[in-house]
Amino acid sequence: MPFSQRIRGASFREEYDETFFLQNAEVVEDLSSATNRSTSSSSFLNRNTHIIPPKAKHLKHKLTVVLDLDETIVYARDGPLYVRPHIDELFRFLAAHCETIVWTSSIRRYADAVVSQVDKFAAVKHIVYRHPSWCGNQVKDLKLLGRDLESTLIIENTPDCMRGYEANGLLVEDYTGGELEDRTLLSLLNLLQDLVRCRDVEHLSVPEYLRRTRLAPLCRVVTDKGNYMECHCINSELEDTRTYFAEVPASSLLQSDFTNAIVC
Numbered sequence: 001m002p003f004s005q006r007i008r009g010a011s012f013r014e015e016y017d018e019t020f021f022l023q024n025a026e027v028v029e030d031l032s033s034a035t036n037r038s039t040s041s042s043s044f045l046n047r048n049t050h051i052i053p054p055k056a057k058h059l060k061h062k063l064t065v066v067l068d069l070d071e072t073i074v075y076a077r078d079g080p081l082y083v084r085p086h087i088d089e090l091f092r093f094l095a096a097h098c099e100t101i102v103w104t105s106s107i108r109r110y111a112d113a114v115v116s117q118v119d120k121f122a123a124v125k126h127i128v129y130r131h132p133s134w135c136g137n138q139v140k141d142l143k144l145l146g147r148d149l150e151s152t153l154i155i156e157n158t159p160d161c162m163r164g165y166e167a168n169g170l171l172v173e174d175y176t177g178g179e180l181e182d183r184t185l186l187s188l189l190n191l192l193q194d195l196v197r198c199r200d201v202e203h204l205s206v207p208e209y210l211r212r213t214r215l216a217p218l219c220r221v222v223t224d225k226g227n228y229m230e231c232h233c234i235n236s237e238l239e240d241t242r243t244y245f246a247e248v249p250a251s252s253l254l255q256s257d258f259t260n261a262i263v264c
Contacts, residue, residue, distance in 0.1 A: 005179055008081035008117060016110040050146035052101065052126040059099040059125070063196055063206070064147045066140070066154040067094075067124075068161065069104040073185065074114055075177035082177030083118055086185040093189055095123035097196050099147075103128040103140050103154075138224070139163050150205035153195070155188065159221050159229045167207040170216055171231040187234050191215045 055064070067073065073090075075082040094100045100123045104111050108129040115124050128145075140161045142152055154162050155170045162169035170191070172184050194215065198204045210216055216232040223229050 003085060005082045005085060005177060005182075006080050007083055008076075010079040012076065012081045012113070012117075013079045015113040016107070049144075051128055051131075051144045052146070054146060055099060056125070062097060062099050062151075063192075063199060064099045064101065064145075064152040065094060065192070066101045066103050066142065066145070066152065068154075068156045068158070069102060069111060069114055070106060071174045071176065072155060072157045072172055073175070074118060075175055076110075076114065078177075080177075081114065081117060082175075084175045084185050085182050086189065087118055088120060090185045090189050090192075091119055091121045091123045093192060095121035098123070098192070100124050101126045101128065101145065105130050105138075140165075142168065150207070151199070153192075153206050158224065159231050160224050162231070163223075163229065166229060166231055167210065169231055170210075171219070171221060171233045173234075184234060187215070191234065 070076070073084050073087055091100075102111065102115055102124050104127070106114075106129060108127075111127050111129045115127060138158075138160045140154065140156075142149060142154060142165050145152070149165075149168055152168055153170065154165060154168055155172065156162050157172050157174050159171055162171075170188070172188065175182065175184070191213070194213065195204075195206070195209050198209055204212075210232045214235075216234055218230055219233040220228050221231050221233070
């Protein structure tokens with residue numbers, strides 16, 4: 001059966017819409033209590049300088065992947081829930097090889113509902129949702145997670161959200177649902193596989209890897225503020241996704257590739 005990007009119809013809104021939720025509170029399951037993942041809360045923020053618990057011991061040496069939701073891996077603005085192609089392959093790999101944190105500007109009930117639909121492999125360990133402590137200036141301050149930046153990668157469709165952390169960031173093109181072909185998550189998966197291998201074999205940090213790989217060229221992008229940022233951008237047009245930087249002098253990979261710029 002062909003893969004359908006629409007996995008839930010308009011009724012999906014009922015799982016997070018506040019009006020429906022309040023009217024049916026006695027029969028609507030609290031999704032966050034039904035999982036083993038943690039979510040950030042105002043009480044936790046008041047007691048700690050970090051917004052999620054410390055990294056679990058069994059994940060200590062794994063790559064931390066900070067993943068945006070809306071228009072990065074899913075689209076549900078109009079009611080139905082659409083997921084980007086190859087999402088299952090991505091989450092299967094994340095569950096086995098990474099500590100995965102979803103960080104979204106959406107409300108908690110929506111974030112929990114989406115993650116419960118798309119994460120079939122219990123890959124997501126923590127969810128950070130909309131909160132005044134960070135949401136006001138749009139930037140997702142990675143220091144708030146309490147993770148080593150040498151092993152942290154953030155994946156976004158909005159460059160402003162990773163401002164100040166461009167060395168740790170991957171920018172993807174907006175996803176708006178529908179049924180068009182989309183190889184973005186497949187390209188992301190190939191990059192993550194290569195990054196994990198290079199961390200294990202060559203002990204590269206995330207910024208070192210991004211500076212050297214050709215799977216995510218450095219591009220000049222337009223921000224929501226109307227200025228420009230240089231971000232590493234997923235190149236979903238590459239068909240040969242083997243490791244590249246071992247064959248190419250590092251100096252030649254540090255130059256910005258403005259011809260492939262993504263305008264957001």
